[in-house]
Amino acid sequence: MKRREFLTMAAAASASLSMPRVFAAPHASSGISTQLDAGATGHAPGKLLILIELKGGNDGLNTVIPFADSTYYALRQRIAIPRDRVLPLDERTALHPAMRALLPVWRDGQLAVVQGVGCVQDHASHFRSTEIWDTASCADVYRRDGWVTRAIGQWSAKQQGIAAASFGSAEPGPFAGFTARVEADGAWARVDDPDAAPHVNPIDEGEGDRVSGATRTLQVSAPTLRDSIDAALRTVVDGTRPHTCGAIRLTLDGFDTHSNQPVRHAALLGQLAEGCATLRAELTRRGRWHDTLIMTYSEFGRSARENIHRGTAHGGAATHFVMGGRVRGGRYGRAPDFAQVDSAGNLPVEIDFRQLYATALGPFLKLDANAVLQEDVSPLPLLHT
Template sequence: MKRIKGSALSDGIHHHEHHDLCSRRDFIRKLGLFTAGSSFVLGSTPVQALQSSSLFRKLAGLETNRVLVLIQLDGGNDGLNTIVPIENDIYYNAREDLAISKNSTVTLTDTAGMHPSMSPLESLWNEGKMGVIQNVGYPSGDLSHFRSTDIWLTGSSHDEYLETGWMGRHLDQQFPDFQENPTEYPLAVQIGGASSLLFKGSSLDMGMTLNDVEVLEYLLENGEIYPTEGMPDTIYGDEMRYMRIMANNSFRYADTIKTAYDSTSNQVEFNDQELGRSLSIVSRLIKGNLGSKIFLVSLGGFDTHANQLEDHSNLLSELSNAIKDFYDDLNADGRSEEVLIATFSEFGRRVHKNGAAGTDHGTAAPLLVFGDNIEGGIIGSDPKLNNSDLDEFGNMVHEYDFRQVYATLLNDWFQLEESQTEETMGDSFERVPFLKTGNSVNNESGLSPFKFQLQQNYPNPFNPKTTISFTLQSTQPVKLEVYDIQGRVVQTLVEGTISAGEHRVRFDASNLSSGTYLYRLYAGNEIQTKSMTLIK
């Protein structure tokens, strides 16, 4: 691991230059109104009309209710003061007055306690709906904010520079007509955060990104992303008004988002802080059946080089209240089973405090997960803080690679095939057991209730094999048939009584000619039909 000059407060002017560089990057990102590829940037708000990579199409094709909500803790969260090693004398000696006393923590296990500001999450912990994955990081951790953030968002190694996000990775050829016929809803939504790299595909920016919750609130209230009234009666004002109208018209999902938001309401009164406001909107979009599979929200301020006790306490309080309100709001409408929440941060902090009542950039830290379908409890060992257990720079060594968590989410939560997960991540990663059994790709889902759904085959177009997936609400007689364009049955794939849950069937068209085919699912009184294209 290369130590970044400027990652510690003691680096003096270099530390300030490092943060000035981050600020300049953010400042440049916020300048003006301009077009860039398929996205518009309005003042401080990039608005990207959602496109798609094949991964997002695959997630859309699954037609699952499952949703992933990622919460980015921007700045590098101090894991040791979040999940406190309450029986570790090295921790207390290294931190002194910065350490969190054992008696003040929320007890999790005999050796671990939660920061007292996180007490709103105690009930989720006690109900088995909160999990802690200890010591998450990656080999040769980078201590630069923006470089390590890029690594986490792209799912790359420390010496690999990727321009695509792990959630937007290209898996196969694009649908030939997808750009001309996009989905009716955004597949992913980001509120806040300094980078939209997570959703970037090989050639298109795919994430619908609103970098300020106020902009999204304006959109939900007014049906547009930027006001066009009150502009100066000048040539500049006319040009700005025209550009804003153009941008509003280009944002194809405004009506869909507003319709989903207006169709439901929050059952819980959220805290008025920024993260609470963001998650209150996400909750309404989920309950309003927007259809988006992935949401990314952000909470900044975790770069606690100074005044950490107060600042970190306030941040963890905001985080915990927002997560608890979010879960309770979903649960009140019976939607909590569909949602998995996960936090991440670009790195943790060092073991020892610095000279300014704070901590400097470190490496491994805990990752928190929440939901009805997670295995509650702590996964992994307590942090190892002996000098012999630290790396050459005095930082903690990771136990779990963050890409193991990503692979688990793709494979066991979104139920992608192993080969698809491996192609997305660029390698095979061992799973982290934080999801309940029954969520893996080859098993019936633990989620309920199920809906009767026939999903789009994948891949499509195909040659000569493809997979057809479907979901049954209850055990019942089922028939799945393939027809040619003249309506003749060319193959019966399933015929018999099938149990409730998610199912996959492999279709081999080796003996068929190129062309368009229909596949139809009969289940009780319900019928669904989709088309697929065979190209040889």
């Protein structure tokens, strides 16, 4: 098979050793076209949407800490982060001490901390909650197609080069529905050394504008988020022309902290912060940071009260991060109101998670967010115009 007959994609497995898959768009006739514009010059850098999945349900209260609220310490006598260890963002809110690598992004005004994010009608099941977030549906609506899949259908109509990839999970997630045809058409290869992950094979100059024919995927084994990031940079960013757009999902697993949370959670948050700092540094060096939007998501938060095992149960709203060169940094949403915790111990949802998606789709990607989400969802004022 000639180099030009390959579309992009590579994947990296998460620390939990689940095998990921990376997806290239199906043939143009399928209605979701991927194209690499041969010979194009003078194009602006393509936009990169990078989603970081905190798989298992991240504890937002120990990620962004309401250290000035005594109720936080009363509810979490054994797992609360001590006041003298937190990294203050303002007089009431702080980052977990393992997230020091994010402080420069905050100081530069390129990190948005969005509090109280969740599904209004939350669900305690990992499977169903993940499905809701991946499809951007209401809790009582069942869909099969991921929200990024729907976005790519609209995005590709602009005839831009698009690379879509998932690293760190075998599940299609927000690419659901986009991958079935690819996997039917494609062939799998296995590379056990992440350093051997190749660059994407771009179309040769002079061979025309549209890539069609067989779709190929590549599967790469890698143990950490950093390895996944390296593979993503090597394949989706360095392996395509600068004007190629990208939709990337990175999965960091292990956030289902029912027991022994402090040590486990600190290690995961350290990986997350260092990974985001790496992305910022490397994309800045490549001249792509201004056109990158990074967004975290997780199927739910954790309970406000700790359990007897020094952990937390599945909960409600949580805090998420949005960062990038166009981000209007700061704290958004209301601080946790412990007086509003429900009978199950969950914090109330203040911001519909789909508002994060609407922000990425509308103000950032310039797509019709309502058409993708199939509902009128307002974006958040997180980006500079």
